Amino acid sequence: MVKKLNSNLYLNIINIRIIFEFTSGLDDSSQGRFIGPLPRDGTVGCSSDYSSPSYSYSSILNKSETGYVGLVNQAMTCYLNSLLQTLFMTPEFRNALYNWEFEESEEDPVISIPYQLKRLFVLLQTSKKRAIETTDVTRSFGWDSSEAWQQHDVQELCRVMFDALEQKWKQTEQADLINQLYQGKLKDYVRCLECGYESWRIDTYLDIPLVIRPFGASQAFGSVEEALQAFIQPETLDGPNQYFCERCKKKCDARKGLRFLHFPYLLTLQLKRFDFDYTTMHRIKLNDRMTFPEELDMSPFIDVEDEKSPQTESCTDSGAENEGSCHSDQMSNDFSTDDAVDEGICLDNTSSAERVLKPKSSLTFELFSVMVHSGSAAGGHYYACIKSFSDSQWYSFNDQHVSKVSQLASVLKEYSTNAYMLMYRLKDPSRNAKFLEVEDFPEHIKRLVQREKESEEQEKRQREIERNTCKIKLFCMHPVKMMMTENKLEVHKDKTLREATEMAYKLMDLDGVVPLDCCRLVKYDEFHEYLERSYEGEEDMPMGLLLGGVKSSYMFDLLLEIRRPDQVFQPYKPGEVMVKVHVVDLKSESIAAPVSVRAYLNQTITEFKQLIAQATGLCAETMRVVLERCYNDLRLLYVPNKTLKAEGFFRSNKVFVESSDSTDHQAAFTDSVLWKLLDRHGNTIRLFVSLPELSPGSLANRTSCPKASADSEDSLDGAKGSRKSVEAILEESTEKLKNLSLQQQQHQQQSSSTSDSQKSSEHSDFEHIESPAQEPDAASQPSQTENSTRAASDTENQFPSEERSDSDVNNDRSTSSVDSDILSSSHSSDTLCNADSGPLPLANGLDSHSITSSRRSKAHKGKKETWDTAEEDSGTDSEYDENGKSKADAQYLYFKAEPYSQEDGSGEGQKCLLVHVDKRITLAAFKQNLEPFVGVPSTQFKVFRVYANNQEFESVRLNETLSSFSDDNKITIRLGRALKKGEYRVKVYQLLVNDPEPCKFLLETVFAKGMTVRQSKEELLPQLKDQCKMDISIDRFRLRKKTWKNPGTVFLDYHVYEEDINISSNWEVFLEVLEEPERMKSMSQLAVLTRRWCPAQMNLEAFREVVLESSSVEELKEKLSELSGIPLENLEFAKGRGTFPCDMSVLEIHQDLDWNPKVSTLNVWPLYICDDGAVIFYRDSTEELMELSEEERNELMKKESSRLLKTGHRVSYSPRKEKALKIYLDGGPTKDPGQD
Structure with missing residues (x-):
């Protein structure tokens, strides 16, 4: 039985796949229904290092002066373009494709490969464009847009595409077209040198791969003829490679080789320019010169003896011999009789339609295509130099550029060092075909040409419309949704303003909402929210004139303005300014929604007050007008004859007006109630706060929580027995530093005493506002509650302020349960350290002596020196000062909370608050205001800020304000002990050196500055037992440094945190269980x-x-x-x-x-x-x-x-693999691979 053979099996060269253009990956596991070659040796693809001169879409609109059309490179598809142009310039292939008629009723044209190829060829022949797209062809291959960025080999594509065409053409007249045009035959034989017995098999090929430089040789073949001679040169099997002769019944010396039996009509030669250098261990490209003739005589390479009937030879099929290849290290033996398809080639070689070349006929082939790879093994670019059989002229097809090649000699010389694939056609006048001319097209092709022509004309008309269409942003305040909506208005430049208004009316979906005559288009500046002008009397003016022509972008927008039926549109003239007027009511302490007023810059303040009085109905004589020039910059307009321009008015402005007879007029503006109300309004933000879910565990721990006072910390001593030793250590470590900073504190207090008294008087008007009820469920009451309370001003804080330090919380961990972390440490899962924007202070100035930075340098220095310096902030601020007094007693800031329901429908027991708060409040004061709603003291819950991606970060800088928050930010409250001054949250991981997963998260705990390692181990013991079910003794585990996944320094029991061991926020540490007593006793070990x-x-x-x-x-x-x-x-x-x-x-x-x-x-x-x-x-x-x-x-x-x-470790010895080239017969890779 005759079988087909992968032509790459004949080369005595290492099987290497070359990375194309840049690099890509091979998916060996893909087993979908696709047509693809078996693994082959050296291949190369194209890259976009080729730079084309200023290519743009407009450059493809006019056909090249050569009369030929180029192909657009999608990204890295130059290998595809060069092959498609070669096939298009092959008369026999193009004509056969034209003669095939597509039945749309049988298959979707989008996924039909032959139809899309035929359509592309028709466009290449009839289109007037300079270049056309290949996206429809690649879509029929089942490729998505990402495939355009994959680099492949032109020879690989050729064989896979031929195979796909054979599959698609089954049961048609073109079923054997590929074999008729491109398939040849050869004999793979082994001859015994003792008895002359010969075993052989017949194989077929679509191309002949020729070695440029033999393996191990330093000299390359000089010509194609030499390489062909080497291809059929037999090798001797002797020594350990002897052949077992069936006739001699023993191992004998033998000769193994190949003989060409028949050559195809279209002969394809692949020059294998890619190899592997074992010296440098890199892929290389062989740029050796290899000449190729314009006419190639193949008669010296044909096996004439095979025309005779063999006398002493044993004929076997390709499945009978399992001897290896003609070159013993390369031949593949994948010739199963069960295979229906091998290498994309139909295996039925006995068809009567097959045409083979007899050795008696002419074997002279004419060169007509040279596919060139320019570049290196790491990347390059494909293009093709092709001879036209119409005028015998050579052309260069370089993606979208087509140009003439002056002389054939230049082709043969210039491309002899980088030609990669050659195509020859047999010189046989009886078979050589000519291209079908347009007038000779079959009827179905003529219909296709007409459809494409109509489509192209429609495309031209559409481009013309696009060139005359004004595209501008359109805004509208929707009267029902009460929100500003945005859209893009596309209107032809010749459309009138009236027609454009009707288009905008429909675009904003206002039909049935408001009448059309209540709408108009006005010029609008969205950034400044400024109405620049209206277009009275210009309803019939073309939009092109009103907008200043068709432009790619405009410096202004359009607003579809809507009025009530009983209103009249106000004219807006250029030069006017827009003013948003907010009316302030001092009695109810409310600020109304804005009213828009148009004014002129040359108006005086008196005239401006009259204008406001007309719009609002307020009294102009008692009116106070306050201009907000920039964020919270309030300016009282009290000079009657001063113009608006002199006061700093611009295109869009905001003013606050108040007209009452209160004595507040007599007070200085900065001391007035109006100023305080406006100041509070400017600094108030709205926050959505999610409170902890209620559960039996949490209810048992909830307590009635009065305001924090001087003894609030003492009241929790009983509940925090497990942490008492930590606090004692903390108090001891900070006590020795107080005396050193006492003088500095007194100086700061004296300098701030004046400002404190001023701030106290400024906020005295808000002392009387009630606080929410103290019951645990106060926040769930339907009535709105308000709490304006004292908040920390931080004027007495002797510690330098730092940036917020947040930690990410794993959102997968349930937050409904409250366990021992309320009284000890947090039980939440892995957190990420959010680095501060500024450098962390050096703890006690000991960074250069830290155990984790220079552990061995201190081994023989004895006990560490103690430096008595002022204590610096260690990353977390305490809510209380050294005397236990709350820091939230200095000034009164606004806080108002009311319950609200979440739209997503949270679980039962979930409570949420809508909080309006002055963002100048500190985090400590904010937490104290939340105490009545949470039900536990502020030291027993944590505040997490929720970002857009639902990632949560813990806010721990208690002396910082909420200035980094903005309106509608989300906050989540979780139960758990908050950190105090000098404390750090630490994540503990178990080190299991012999486990597949050596790093296992255990728990989260708290370490304090001044604590020894042994004390921290004592703190860990009950937590390990309760949370991790680990019952171990203190001497049978150790703590050690953790640097990502690597275990580091072993911490000895007498080491002190922040003295011997540097510690930071969200620190991580390894816990290692010991099988024997600790052997590490000294730092010198x-x-x-x-x-x-x-x-x-x-x-x-x-x-x-x-x-x-x-x-x-x-x-x-x-x-x-x-x-x-x-x-x-x-x-x-x-x-x-x-x-x-x-x-x-x-x-x-x-x-x-x-x-x-x-x-x-x-x-x-x-x-x-x-x-x-x-x-x-x-x-x-x-x-x-x-x-x-x-x-x-x-x-x-x-x-x-x-x-x-x-385990997450890459195999470093495995090179990066390229992605296999696949063509999917069903239009996509998702079909069941078992289907045929």
Whole structure:
């Protein structure tokens, strides 16, 4: 049985796939129904390093002077363009495609590959454009837009596309077209040199791949003829490669090779310019000169003997021989008789329609296409140089650019170093066809041409309309939705204003809402919310004139203004200014919605007051007008004859007016009630606050919470027994620093006493406002409650202010339950540290002496020196001062809260508040105001800010204001103890060195400045037992530094946080359970994690810790020898690579690690082991590496790849793979791969 053969199997060259243009990935796992080649050697794709001169859409509107049409490069589809142009310039292929008639009733034209190719060819022949798109063709391949950015090989595309066409043309007259035009035959034989017995098989090919430079050779072939001769040159099988002869019944020397039997009508030669350099271990492109003739005589390469009936040869089909390839390291044996398709080629080679070339006929081929790859192995660009059979002129098809090539000699010379694919046509006048002219088109092609012509005319008309269409932003205040809506108005420049108004009326969906005659278009500045002018009497004026012509963008917008039926439109003239007037009522302390008023800049304040009086009905004589020039910059307009321009009015302005007979007029403006009300209004923001969900656990812990007072902290002592030691440590560490800062505090208090008294008097008017009820459910009452309370002014804060430090909270963790974190530490899951915008202060100035920055330099310096410096802020502020007095007693700021229901329908027990608050309030005061609604003291709940992506960050800077918040920000309250001064939230992870997942999150706790490591371990014990069900003794676990996934310095029990160990907000630490008593006693010791590599078994033993007394390599080897029993002289070691656990493939370890470095200490290059936690591999140098068969190696490679993928470690030895070229027969990759 005759089978087809992948032509790439004949090359004695390493099977390499070349990355195209940039680099891409191969999806080996894709098994969808697609047409694609088997894995092949060196391929290359195109890139866009080719730069075209100022290409734009307009440049493709006019046809090239050559008469030929180019193809637009979608992104990286130059390989596709060069092949399509070659096929288009092949008369036999183009004519056959034209003769095929598409039945639209049988298939969707969008996914029909032959139809889209035919349509493209018709456009290339008849279109007047300079270039046309190929998106319809690639869409029929089943590709999406991302495929345009994938780089592929032109020869690979050719074979896959031919295969797809064969599949689509089944049961049609064109079913055997590809075989008739492109398929040849060859014989793969093996001949015994002793008896002459020959075993052979017949294979087919679509192209002949020719080696540029033989493997291992330094000299390249000089011509195509030399490469063809080398292609059929047999090789001798001798020595260990001897052939088992069926006749001799023994292994004999033999000759193995290929013979061409028949050549196709269209001969395709692939010049394999891509190789792999084993010296540099990089892909390379061979730019060696290889000449190719204009006319190629193939008669020297035909096997004439095969015309005779074989006398002594044994004929076998391609499935009978399993000998390997003609070149023993390359031949594929994938010739199953069950295969229906092989390499995209129909396997039925016995068709009567097949035309083969007899050796007696002419075998002279004429060159007509040279597909060129310009660039390197890493990337390049494809284009084609093609001969037209109509005028024998050569043309360069470079994407959308088509140009003439002056002489054939220049083609043969210039492209001899970068030609990649050659196409020849047999010179046979009886078979050589001419192109079908337009007048000779079949009827179905003529209909297609007419449809395309109509489509092109429609496209032209549409472009003309686009060029004459004004596109401008349109705004409208919808009368029902009461919100400003935006749209884009597209109106022809010749349409009148009246017609444009009707279009805008329909665009804004106002039909049935307001009458059309109550609407008009006005010129509008959306940024300043300014009505520039109206168009009275210009209803019949063309929009092109009103808007200043057709432009890509306008410096203004349009507003569809709406009036009530009983109103009359006010004319807006250029030069007027828009003023939004807010009426203030001092009695109800309310500010009304704005009323728009038009004014002139040359009007005086008196005239302006009269204008406002007409619009609002207020009394002009007692009117006070306040201009807000910029954010909260209030200016009282009291000079009657001063103009608006002199007062700073601009295009759009905001004023507040008040007209009452109160004595407030007599007070200075900054001391008046009006100023305070406006100041409060300007600084008040609206926040949505979600309170903790109610649950049996939380109800038991909720308490009636009065305002924080001097003894509020004492009242919680009983509830915080588990934290009493922490607070005692904190108090002790801060007490010694108070005396040093006392003088500075007194100076600050004296300098701020005057301002404090002023602020107190300014806010005295708000002392009487009631606070909400103290019951736990006060927030759920339907009536609106208001709480204007005292908030911290921070004028007595002796600590420097810092930026907000927030921590991300995992939103997957339920927040409805309240457990021991209320009384101890938070139980929330992993958090992320949000770095402050400024540098964190150095804790006690000890950064240069920190254990985590220079642990070994202090090993022999004795006890650490204590520096008595003023305490700096450690990342969290206390809500209380040193005397336990609340800081929220200095000034009165606005706070009003009312319950509201969430639209998303939260669970039962969920409470939400709508809070209006002065954003100058501190976070501490804000929390104290929330105490009655939460039901626990402010020290027992945390505030999280919710961002647009629903990510939450904890706000912990209590002495900072809410100035960073804005209207409608969301806040979530969670129960849990808030941090105090000098405390840090710490996430504890368990280190499991021998587990597949060595890093496991346990809990979140709180460490305090001045606490020792042992004290923190004591605090952890009950939490570990309650939250993690871990019952361990204090001496059987250790804490150590965590740097991402890497374990680091082992913290000794006597180390002190912020003195020996630097600690920061949202710090992370490893907890490691010990199987034996702690061996780390001193900072001079070094703990490393060792792992034995056993090459004979191809496996790694478990991690074992080795504690060294010094950084000596000799000591390390002695300890490892002791541990493993390996003789000292045979022991070799290497440092692990990457992050812990330094996982790598067992296929890599033996050769790729730097074994036995020539160093005497561990802290020098190339090891640089200066801290605990380094990974050391070691082995016995006398142990031989296990020998693996190819099958075992492949199986092991798969297992290792799967294992490393699961653990998140990439297989570093695997090169990046390109994405396979696939053409989907059903228009997409989602179809069941089992379907045929």
